[in-house]
Amino acid sequence: MILVSRQSFGVSRYCAREHTEVALGENASGPVLRVRIRFDQWFKEKRLEADAFIDSGADTTLISSRWVTEQGGVKRRARPKSSVLDPERADHYLLEEEAFVEIGGIELSLGSGLGILPAPALPGYEDILLGRDFLSRHRLLFVLDAGEATFSILKPSDEDNRLRRNQILRALDKSATPGPPEGDAEQPAVARPAAR
């Protein structure tokens, strides 16, 4: 299924509203996506709107504590079930319940153990960063076209979309010969990045 199809770059609503000078910056726009987030227990069953930045450079998915505060929970509902790793950083939380994100009508797990961090960690003022852990967990194909400032996300979970993925990878493969049969789909078309 195609979760996001050639969506234009943008900035988060919060950034546009509260930090206009940043939002107007030359490279401020990026793969920002309006999503709905659901937590296993916090605001049970309620889907909360958020602006997510698809961050292939981020190791882990992060949630902005500013966004958490904006949801208006008080006392024990002030934030999702979370623990504090270091008393010196009492505003840095580790999410201890499962969360889900809905993209293109499809709900995908974010897992647990995500960080909930204060605003300075999110210079683009997005509500959530969907990091490489999320992309890997769901084996998503993330295509960023800087030329036309758009991005797409494909979840190759059915045959049609596995074929789409393979076509894209074959087109990017320098050594590919024109017109390979569709049945060669299992052959990896790109080399894996070197281990870090």
Add this chain to the structure above:
Amino acid sequence: MNAVASVSPAASRAQDRPWTLRTPQPPAIRGYRSVDALFATAGTERYERLVPPTKGQPAAKAEPRATSPDRRFVIEKQKAIMDAYPAEYVVMVGDRLIAHTPDKKEAFAHWDAAWDEAGEEEEPVVFPPAAARTRFMPVVRGRSVSPKTIGPKR
């Protein structure tokens, strides 16, 4: 002012706990300096940016540090109790230990109940076991790179 009072808090800590002077220093990161010379938890050192921020981006403001004596006392007590139960979840309200248990579900049941006793200024906190504390590392690349989240190079 007596002699004891004239000793700076950092110097006093160093005298009380000379072993902290042998704490390994945080790794150097070009363009940043560590702001956690003492009491830094390995792998979570914080850095101040020495170079101007990228054009068009606001400089990240230093987050307020817990320096009041009361807050410092609470932090030190929380650390001591966490260290005393390294394999367990520790539930505290301020400097008061509510419960310690290896069972996460039980820990959060205590946390949930502790909200009824907590005052306006304090909120119950759950500290995970030591193994979980090192599992989450700050993000080091991408959108979230900032002086406050730069971690050790891997």
